[in-house]
Amino acid sequence: MPLEPLEQSRYLGTPLPGPKSAALMQRKQAFVSPGVGTTMPVFAARAAGGIVEDVDGNRFIDLGSGIAVTTVGSSAPRVVEAVRAQVADFTHTCFMITPYESYVQVAEALARLTPGDHEKRSALFNSGSEAVENAVKIARSHTGRDAVVVFDHAYHGRTNLTMAMTAKVAPYKHGFGPFAGEVYRAPMSYPSRDGLSGPEAARRALAQIETQVGAANLAALVIEPIQGEGGFIVPAPGFLAALADWCTANGVVFVADEVQSGFGRTGTWFAVEQENVVPDVVVSAKGIAGGLPLSAVTGRAEIMDAVHPGGLGGTYGGNPLACAAALAVIETIEADGLLGRAQEIETLVLGRLRDLKDPRIGDIRGRGAMLAAEFVDPATGEPDGALAKAVAAYAHAQGVITLTCGTWGNVIRFLPPLSISDELLSEGLDVIVAALKEI
Structure with missing residues (x-):
């Protein structure tokens, strides 16, 4: 009852x-x-x-x-009904073995909703950490470079690589090293503490990146458009745009980690839209599936296509129940x-x-x-x-x-x-x- x-x-x-x-x-x-x-x-x-x-x-x-x-x-009612219908049909086959339509439908929806009108591809995973890690894999495959730049106060997850990318030691990193290498940290725009304009903060960060990493070695710059665990820090206007322009000029993949800020949370589908920035790659998770475990990496077709067949995936990635839930979440956000x-x-x-x-x-x-x-x-x-x-x-x-x-x-x-x-x-x-x- x-x-x-x-x-x-x-x-x-x-x-x-x-x-x-x-x-x-x-x-x-x-x-x-x-x-x-x-x-x-x-x-x-x-x-x-x-x-x-x-x-x-x-x-x-x-x-x-x-x-x-x-x-x-x-x-949410649409999510409940969608999951009930899917669980009665099948709970799992593994998309890499016998694929199913709902995975493709989620990828189609992400191509429509993420910033930019370029051709896009998506790959689905289980958690935000897993998606961030795969975004780095994809960027490295596309560029042939190794280094990754992240920012002060950042939080990107709890896997070995994403712990290295996360700034805060306790409770996320203490006692869990050694961590993955080739991860470098740059200063974040923190308007209430640094007093810098967006362009000024970007110049400071880019000068450090060019000196300590070098554009020719850098595969990806990964940033939360609004930082999450680090304190909901909103960078000064122009900061993200300046970073994105530098990435484009230097062949670096600009990755927007929208795990916490994405899927309508900030009043647009993705927070980066409010800075008129179009990332090369967007990472989604958390709010994407109404409580079911799902995450996604969505990026420019030429970047996503760089990975060899079989290089991406996972047993549960894009589980059919989670995909059904995600489609219902999208419908709910739009209809309501x-x-x-x-x-x-x-x-x-x-x-x-x-x-x-x-x-x-x-x-x-x-x-x-x-x-x-x-x-x-x-x-x-x-x-x-x-x-x-x-x-x-x-x-x-x-x-x-x-x-x-x-x-x-x-x-x-x-x-x-x-x-x-x-x-x-x-x-x-x-x-x-x-x-x-x-x-």
């Missing part, structure tokens, strides 16, 4: 964690590696719209979307006007945060439903990770799921599902405001 619709209201009926969650946490501690941490001590039972309900019946306002995954909402909804969320959240005029908030930034507040010591401007942690903990205790990020852990990010109501979103922000008054 179908469950009753999940009530879209915040409700705390037990202390947190409730007894059922507490019992499950004991089982987790007994049988799950402690390396897999959790943000909150509650176990989910259902989720829909802007609410997550735990096993004890408590309901939480969701400002995290499973780290930007359930962009169209958890268990969710790109516009992301822009409405941006207006609401940024307006509320700016109205606070709290000197402990050093910067408010982001686009669409990918927004952040950076906390600092008002006397020095130094990062205040303790305050961000305390605000998040207060929110959790009051039934609001919110996440921290940033190199110094001093940023609270707001990643609500686009299906959240204004009322729930405003209530969640009320809790953040109350936290700042309380602490």
Whole structure:
């Protein structure tokens, strides 16, 4: 029997964690590696719209979307129906053995939705890390070069190569080396901290790249158009365009890692569009399939065609259930006007945060439903990770799921599902405001 619709209201009926969650946490501690941490001590039972309900019946306002995954909402109706229909037909054949239409349909959709009107190809994988790693493989195959440039504060994943590409040591890299070689780091545009214009920051980065790497050795420049784990850093206007122009002039593959910022999260299909930049390669994941594991590398045909047959793939890459979900996500975003909804969320959240005029908030930034507040010591401007942690903990205790990020852990990010109501979103922000008054 179908469950009753999940009530879209915040409700705390037990202390947190409730007894059922507490019992499950004991089982987790007994049988799950402690390396897999959790943000909150509650176990989910259902989720829909802007609410997550735990096993004890408590309901939480969701400002995290499973780290930007359930962009169209958890268990969105079109996604549920598409997956149900596909699971009844077949769950797996492996596209490399007996292919199926939905994989091709996803590639066709990506060719339509990603920036640029050039001929494109796609390859599908399982996770953002896997897709980033394959983007590097493809760039190396196309250029015949080895080096990869990434940026300060970057996060690209947890595989060996993508750990090397990720900037932050703890918790992502500590104790896991040695890492893959030929990865070089350049300074990111961070307007609230470096005070540089986009072109100035690009000149600084490119001078370092040319001196320390050399264009002739560089296969790919990989960058998040809006950084994710690094603190939702939005580079100054002109930064991305200058990097892309340099890449074109030097035969370097410009890779936009849109794992967190893509698929409607920022109010356009891809964040890089807002800088009028057309990447050579775009990496998608997270929000692409409504919670099912799927990622993609989409690039210029001549770049993607450089790889020999059999050089790309994987047993589960482009799983038919995930492909069905992705097609339903695309339909939902387009039919329900969710790109516009992301822009409405941006207006609401940024307006509320700016109205606070709290000197402990050093910067408010982001686009669409990918927004952040950076906390600092008002006397020095130094990062205040303790305050961000305390605000998040207060929110959790009051039934609001919110996440921290940033190199110094001093940023609270707001990643609500686009299906959240204004009322729930405003209530969640009320809790953040109350936290700042309380602490």
